[in-house]
Amino acid sequence: MLDSKIPEGPLADKWTKYKDDIQLVNPANKRSIDVIVVGTGLAGSSAAASLAEMGYNVKALCFQDSPRRAHSIAAQGGINAAKNYQNDGDSVHRLFYDTVKGGDYRSREANVHRLAEVSTNIIDQCVAQGVPFAREYGGLLDNRSFGGVLVSRTFYAKGQTGQQLLLGAYSALSRQISKGKVDMLTRHEMMDVVMVDGKCRGIIARNLVTGELERHAAHAVVLATGGYGNVFFLSTNAMGSNVSAAWKAHKKGAHMANPCFTQIHPTCIPVSGEHQSKLTLMSESLRNDGRIWVPAKKEDAEAIRKGTKTALEIAEADRDYYLERRYPAFGNLVPRDVASRAAKERCDAGFGVNKTGEAVFLDFASAFKRYGKTEASIRGLSQPSTEEIVTLGKEVVKAKYGNLFDMYKQIAADNPYETPMKIYPAVHYTMGGLWVDYNLMTSVSGLYATGESNFSDHGANRLGASALMQGLADGYFVLPYTIGDYLANDIRTGAISSNSAEFEAAEKAVQERIDHLINNNGSKPVDDFHRRLGRIMWNECGMSRNEAGLKKAIADIRALREEFWKDVRVPGNATSYNPELDKAGRVADFLEQGELMCMDALAREESCGGHFREEHQTPEGEALRDDENFAFVSAWEFAGDPSESKLIKEDLVFENIELKQRSYK
Amino acid sequence: MNLTLKVWRQDGPEATGHMDTHALEGVSPDMSFLEMMDMLNDQIIRAGGEPVAFDHDCREGICGMCSMFINGEAHGPGRGVTTCQLHMRSFNDGDTIAIEPWRAQAFPVIKDLTVDRSAFDRVIQAGGYISVNTSGNTIDANAIPVPKEQADDAFSAATCIGCGACVASCKNASAMLFVSAKVSQFALLPQGQPERESRVQRMVEQMDKEGFGNCTNTGACAVECPKGIDLSNIARMNRDFMSAAVKSKK
Ligand SMILES: Cc1cc2nc3c(=O)[nH]c(=O)nc-3n(C[C@H](O)[C@H](O)[C@H](O)COP(=O)(O)OP(=O)(O)OC[C@H]3O[C@@H](n4cnc5c(N)ncnc54)[C@H](O)[C@@H]3O)c2cc1C
Ligand code: SF4
Ligand code: FES
Numbered sequence: 001m002l003d004s005k006i007p008e009g010p011l012a013d014k015w016t017k018y019k020d021d022i023q024l025v026n027p028a029n030k031r032s033i034d035v036i037v038v039g040t041g042l043a044g045s046s047a048a049a050s051l052a053e054m055g056y057n058v059k060a061l062c063f064q065d066s067p068r069r070a071h072s073i074a075a076q077g078g079i080n081a082a083k084n085y086q087n088d089g090d091s092v093h094r095l096f097y098d099t100v101k102g103g104d105y106r107s108r109e110a111n112v113h114r115l116a117e118v119s120t121n122i123i124d125q126c127v128a129q130g131v132p133f134a135r136e137y138g139g140l141l142d143n144r145s146f147g148g149v150l151v152s153r154t155f156y157a158k159g160q161t162g163q164q165l166l167l168g169a170y171s172a173l174s175r176q177i178s179k180g181k182v183d184m185l186t187r188h189e190m191m192d193v194v195m196v197d198g199k200c201r202g203i204i205a206r207n208l209v210t211g212e213l214e215r216h217a218a219h220a221v222v223l224a225t226g227g228y229g230n231v232f233f234l235s236t237n238a239m240g241s242n243v244s245a246a247w248k249a250h251k252k253g254a255h256m257a258n259p260c261f262t263q264i265h266p267t268c269i270p271v272s273g274e275h276q277s278k279l280t281l282m283s284e285s286l287r288n289d290g291r292i293w294v295p296a297k298k299e300d301a302e303a304i305r306k307g308t309k310t311a312l313e314i315a316e317a318d319r320d321y322y323l324e325r326r327y328p329a330f331g332n333l334v335p336r337d338v339a340s341r342a343a344k345e346r347c348d349a350g351f352g353v354n355k356t357g358e359a360v361f362l363d364f365a366s367a368f369k370r371y372g373k374t375e376a377s378i379r380g381l382s383q384p385s386t387e388e389i390v391t392l393g394k395e396v397v398k399a400k401y402g403n404l405f406d407m408y409k410q411i412a413a414d415n416p417y418e419t420p421m422k423i424y425p426a427v428h429y430t431m432g433g434l435w436v437d438y439n440l441m442t443s444v445s446g447l448y449a450t451g452e453s454n455f456s457d458h459g460a461n462r463l464g465a466s467a468l469m470q471g472l473a474d475g476y477f478v479l480p481y482t483i484g485d486y487l488a489n490d491i492r493t494g495a496i497s498s499n500s501a502e503f504e505a506a507e508k509a510v511q512e513r514i515d516h517l518i519n520n521n522g523s524k525p526v527d528d529f530h531r532r533l534g535r536i537m538w539n540e541c542g543m544s545r546n547e548a549g550l551k552k553a554i555a556d557i558r559a560l561r562e563e564f565w566k567d568v569r570v571p572g573n574a575t576s577y578n579p580e581l582d583k584a585g586r587v588a589d590f591l592e593q594g595e596l597m598c599m600d601a602l603a604r605e606e607s608c609g610g611h612f613r614e615e616h617q618t619p620e621g622e623a624l625r626d627d628e629n630f631a632f633v634s635a636w637e638f639a640g641d642p643s644e645s646k647l648i649k650e651d652l653v654f655e656n657i658e659l660k661q662r663s664y665k
Numbered sequence: 666m667n668l669t670l671k672v673w674r675q676d677g678p679e680a681t682g683h684m685d686t687h688a689l690e691g692v693s694p695d696m697s698f699l700e701m702m703d704m705l706n707d708q709i710i711r712a713g714g715e716p717v718a719f720d721h722d723c724r725e726g727i728c729g730m731c732s733m734f735i736n737g738e739a740h741g742p743g744r745g746v747t748t749c750q751l752h753m754r755s756f757n758d759g760d761t762i763a764i765e766p767w768r769a770q771a772f773p774v775i776k777d778l779t780v781d782r783s784a785f786d787r788v789i790q791a792g793g794y795i796s797v798n799t800s801g802n803t804i805d806a807n808a809i810p811v812p813k814e815q816a817d818d819a820f821s822a823a824t825c826i827g828c829g830a831c832v833a834s835c836k837n838a839s840a841m842l843f844v845s846a847k848v849s850q851f852a853l854l855p856q857g858q859p860e861r862e863s864r865v866q867r868m869v870e871q872m873d874k875e876g877f878g879n880c881t882n883t884g885a886c887a888v889e890c891p892k893g894i895d896l897s898n899i900a901r902m903n904r905d906f907m908s909a910a911v912k913s914k915k
Binding site: 046049050053064065066067068069071073074083085118121123124125126127128129130132133134135136137138139140141157158160162163164167170171172174175177178184186209238239240272273275276277278280406407410411413476477480523524525527569571572576577578579580 | 676677693695696697699700703704706707709710711713714715716718720721722723724725726727728729730745746750752754775776779781782783785786789790791793794795796797798799800801802803804805806807810811812813816817819820823824826827850851854856857
């Protein structure tokens with residue numbers, strides 16, 4: 001049975017009471033306790049720094065050449081916190097409520113409430129570290145709005161919020177490295193976790209430069225290894241983002257929760273051709289000011305696709321601002337899952353606006369006018385011409401989103417100040433991940449999972465600017481408490497030896513797999529398989545799913561996996577720097593994880609958040625939840641092969657929120 | 666497009682390297698430079714060879730991992746872009762393109778185009794932080810207002826991605842632009858004041874230890890910097906360093 005270990009008592013008191021009741025480890029004892037943190041993104045860096053400050057001996061790993069380069073660096077738009085600086089009615093309760101509703105009622109109340117509670121501390125902490133958030137003229141912090149909410153609670157640093165937050169956490173980590181409290185292993189990949197007497201007591205890691213396998217023992221291990229969106233090959237994730245660490249943990253007994261809950265982000269730059277290696281996000285913040293549309297008439301859409309007409313030639317009356325039409329209350333700021341499906345619906349119906357028919361417009365013309373008018377009146381211009389107004393408006397937009405517009409121009413070779421951007425949904429984030437209890441411990445004793453690698457807070461759909469919040473909440477304010485409660489029982493254990501039979505066996509298994517890959521001598525490069533897996537996943541387990549498609553996908557993935565092990569070609573050797581080998585190991589795991597995702601999608605006979613089963617929709621085409629039968633977390637237990645995995649249900653109990661059909665109309 | 670690529674190959678830090686020539690056909694102008702490299706590697710692997718090793722991750726200009734010296738310029742011909750943001754439409758059919766790693770004593774080659782930039786991390790470890798522990802009760806984020814202009818300047822300095830193009834572009838392999846960006850970020854914020862002097866001293870000392878060269882004010886670093894880090898940061902760091910040196914002598 002799964003025990004989520006949610007503390008008793010009223011929702012708003014649970015976390016405070018929990019902290020008051022847990023066991024503490026005295027400072028002298030902390031010095032004899034070792035903790036391994038795998039990953040140095042927001043979740044990992046913040047955890048490693050905080051644990052080291054508290055006195056634990058920390059070892060941290062990342063596969064990049066520096067902890068500062070973790071995928072968190074790429075986050076653009078912002079981070080939420082219930083500060084209510086704008087005095088627009090925000091509160092801890094409202095952030096909690098928005099997050100549970102936004103997640104389509106598939107997350108745990110207690111976890112989400114704790115997240116909302118600590119959100120305000122995050123901003124204080126980051127400012128103290130010197131994170132240069134955007135400010136207003138009065139010198140106070142500025143906020144913006146994100147999708148799915150009606151308040152302005154998002155803190156940001158232009159379009160580089162993730163970078164600034166990660167550099168803050170990295171500097172805290174660097175300080176502990178300089179003190180010798182963190183042993184930082186860069187260009188190191190975790191290959192497996194090691195279990196001793198039913199507890200996780202370390203890992204096998206590979207030095208990616210020399211190829212050497214290393215044993216690292218510890219009293220507890222924390223995985224902060226990010227999400228697995230790259231199972232789709234094309235996603236907005238960094239190229240190296242992977243599921244391997246989480247998957248290895250899964251195979252050693254950690255349950256994988258809600259693996260099919262994937263976030264498809266509505267505003268990304270469309271695919272340009274076969275050569276495409278990754279997709280680029282255009283931050284959701286653009287939906288504050290951009291309006292999304294397609295032509296209302298099919299012949300116009302066809303003409304645009306053929307290149308005989310441009311967006312500017314479509315009269316206002318012939319445009320279909322379909323989000324504003326379908327969801328008047330939230331308009332362009334509906335949550336991501338809703339916006340993505342609506343774009344797909346229009347494109348599938350034949351209204352797409354690029355060569356491939358898979359793009360819609362994101363248009364700033366109204367924003368240019370609106371801002372231009374305000375600016376003209378600020379500057380006291382009397383009767384400015386439309387042209388003058390638009391020019392002024394463009395300056396304002398440039399100040400807000402300049403770097404995003406430049407990025408778009410660079411990639412699409414098209415000027416978004418003159419013609420509307422073309423965008424299409426792309427895989428972005430995985431709500432699913434390792435199952436954890438309230439303490440962030442997986443179903444394996446002593447093995448924790450934080451940040452995007454766990455499943456905990458976002459239900460079936462994550463709200464914008466909430467992943468950064470969760471990563472830092474986990475690392476700075478939650479894990480440092482909860483892990484102490486576990487480690488308090490280890491103060492007399494003494495150092496864990498890596499000279500045991502368990503470490504020996506784990507290392508041997510890792511070596512055998514590497515040898516197999518290197519000696520396989522197949523004919524196709526790793527990417528060949530990864531691309532094909534991605535295509536299966538996108539077509540059958542992407543924005544909409546159905547029974548027949550999922551069953552076919554499962555069969556296809558199995559066949560592809562078999563072919564991979566027979567025919568993959570990994571050049572070079574295992575005893576020097578070999579990025580192809582690293583990639584091969586990761587794709588091998590994706591080929592298993594993909595199957596489990598499809599099984600999970602097949603088992604969940606309802607639509608909720610990012611999981612849209614075509615068989616379950618309202619007459620208007622909205623997601624149709626089935627709370628009676630599916631208000632649970634799907635936790636999958638590994639049993640030798642992905643196809644044998646067993647489904648365990650953790651029932652979700654809602655005591656503080658009434659379950660409703662989500663409506664943004 | 667059809668291209669001729671001259672690529673630096675080097676097996677390891679101690680090995681001697683050489684330029685290899687490859688013909689690559691059917692390159693699309695819409696490809697990014699790294700997608701072109703993917704295509705090259707695919708061709709090499711299918712022909713039974715060893716692919717070119719290069720660093721990359723985000724492929725959108727923010728992680729600072731990609732690092733190619735293309736036709737004699739760090740991050741290639743574009744301004745304000747990283748290697749991964751460079752597109753093949755910046756080149757012409759029939760071009761010959763030379764691709765080399767960053768070259769600097771402090772950045773030894775690991776393999777081919779991959780270099781070791783951990784010296785940058787050690788410079789940050791020497792003092793590139795504000796000494797504040799994690800706690801749930803630091804002062805409220807709005808307790809100290811920061812003038813917008815100052816906050817914006819601190820942000821601009823903080824956008825450095827640690828790629829090392831500045832070092833690779835400098836004839837002395839100086840790291841002044843990188844170090845001064847971090848020093849400036851904190852020097853411009855009220856939170857950075859208490860350690861302002863010791864920070865600059867420790868970071869400069871570490872920078873020298875790592876074997877980066879001296880700054881002779883040629884400004885090549887700022888020209889090639891993909892994030893537009895300004896030379897004024899170096900001036901600010903020099904001032905702070907001088908004033909710290911004077912005070913510590915007293
Ligand atoms: C383009 C983009 C923009 C985004 N914008 C926003 C935003 O504006 N607001 C928001 O809230 N969220 C945003 N997100 C989501 C958010 O950035 C991520 O969910 C979050 O940063 C994940 O942080 P993390 O610490 O969990 O993992 P990551 O940052 O992915 O870090 C993973 C770490 O694990 C390491 N690692 C992984 N596997 C191994 C292994 N086997 N061995 C050793 N190390 C390993 C890596 O080296 C890395 O250090 C965005 C995401 C993308 C893709
Ligand atoms: S200063 Fe510019 S060139 Fe140098 S590391 Fe920073 S971003 Fe790269
Ligand atoms: S790959 Fe990240 S900056 Fe180029």
